[in-house]
Amino acid sequence: MNAPLYLVTDEGLLHGKDLYSTVEAAVKGGVTMVQLREKESSTRDFIERAIRLKALLTPYHVPLIINDRVDVALAADADGVHVGQSDMPYSRVKRLLPKGKIIGLSVETREQVIEANEWDVTYIAASPVFSTTTKTNTIVEWGLDGLQWIRSVSRHPLVAIGGIHPDNVASIFRAGADSVAVISAIIGADDPGKAARELIRLIP
Ligand SMILES: Cc1ncc(COP(=O)(O)OP(=O)(O)O)c(N)n1
Numbered sequence: 001m002n003a004p005l006y007l008v009t010d011e012g013l014l015h016g017k018d019l020y021s022t023v024e025a026a027v028k029g030g031v032t033m034v035q036l037r038e039k040e041s042s043t044r045d046f047i048e049r050a051i052r053l054k055a056l057l058t059p060y061h062v063p064l065i066i067n068d069r070v071d072v073a074l075a076a077d078a079d080g081v082h083v084g085q086s087d088m089p090y091s092r093v094k095r096l097l098p099k100g101k102i103i104g105l106s107v108e109t110r111e112q113v114i115e116a117n118e119w120d121v122t123y124i125a126a127s128p129v130f131s132t133t134t135k136t137n138t139i140v141e142w143g144l145d146g147l148q149w150i151r152s153v154s155r156h157p158l159v160a161i162g163g164i165h166p167d168n169v170a171s172i173f174r175a176g177a178d179s180v181a182v183i184s185a186i187i188g189a190d191d192p193g194k195a196a197r198e199l200i201r202l203i204p
Pocket residue numbers: 008035037067068082083084085086087104106125127135159161181
């Protein structure tokens with residue numbers, strides 16, 4: 001996986017901006033992977049957005065990941081799924097998704113990091129690396145020390161998510177992350193393309 005700048009969507013933070021033009025601007029600015037994260041919408045709306053995003057992203061060769069929902073990923077022929085520790089278990093996701101699809105997994109505890117070494121996930125996501133108001137039902141912040149610890153024991157590519165902005169991007173990569181995933185730093189920005197360009201410039 002080579003996706004150093006990972007954009008996760010959140011309709012609630014668009015503040016009137018259009019989802020598709022926001023994502024396209026961010027991709028033009030340097031985003032290398034996109035996750036459609038819909039916590040409120042109906043299954044039908046989720047699938048419709050996934051199909052539109054997939055069509056938008058394909059010409060840019062940017063993979064589309066679906067949060068939580070394997071059925072939506074299959075319906076939209078997305079490139080993969082991201083699951084957390086309360087979502088469909090890895091073994092089921094693996095069985096349902098065609099070979100070659102991306103599987104991302106959130107890790108919130110040291111035990112979960114060790115357990116993931118048994119599995120062929122595409123990446124693990126340290127969740128959250130820093131506290132964030134975008135998602136509050138989390139256990140504990142990994143911090144930079146936590147990231148370093150994960151890097152030392154995990155065999156998987158490491159994504160960091162939560163509270164990431166231009167001032168802390170470089171330190172996150174120095175701690176061993178392969179990728180930063182952001183919501184508010186791009187989705188909430190007045191100029192999402194510029195925000196993505198600023199972040200990509202800071203990635204070593
Ligand atoms: C890249 C990435 N990392 C972590 C998460 C969080 O997943 P989860 O813990 O299942 O929480 P929800 O996003 O489903 O609320 C993520 N979505 N993406």
